[in-house]
Amino acid sequence: MIFEVLVLLNLAISFFAFYMIFKGKKNYQLLIEKKDQELTALTQQMTILRSEIEEVRGGLLSIGKRILKLEHTTKELIENQQELKFVDPDSKMYSRAVKMVELGADLDEIIKECELPRAEAELLISLHQQKN
The missing domain is CATH 1.10.10 (Arc Repressor Mutant, subunit A)
Structure with missing residues (x-):
């Protein structure tokens, strides 16, 4: 009789352990899916931010070229003005x-x-x- 109770108790503990493992595995899978979704969203945001950075970089390069042209033109005008002053x-x-x-x-x-x-x-x- 004690043996049968121990077997039943062992069986109940085993079922409980399997249930907890199954439940934990399911929670773990849900957590992994949630983290995958977050990773996908972050990857999309990173892609968008990279393209925006490229646009800003292109704009800055264009502005830099314009500034260099203006500096060159200004320098030429100053030189011409100095020449005219002496001519x-x-x-x-x-x-x-x-x-x-x-x-x-x-x-x-x-x-x-x-x-x-x-x-x-x-x-x-x-x-x-x-x-x-």
Whole structure:
């Protein structure tokens, strides 16, 4: 009788153990499926983000090229402006007159040294005074 009870008890424990293993396996499979779905979603998000990064990178390269062109153009314009400043004799005369005004030369001295008409020399002095 004790033997039969032990056999039944052992059988019940075995069934319970198999049930728990089966239930645990099922929960584990559900967990794996859930993690697979999360992994798929994250992979899709990563793909989208990579394409967005590529778009931003392309835009930045385009902007960089434009900036380089603008810097080159600006440099050329500055060089051309400097060349024109030294080529035009009138601009030399006016540049010199402006320097003299800045250094505090009087009206007669500017007229004599720069060969400017009195009205233009007065205008330069007047502009310089307004500036200051």
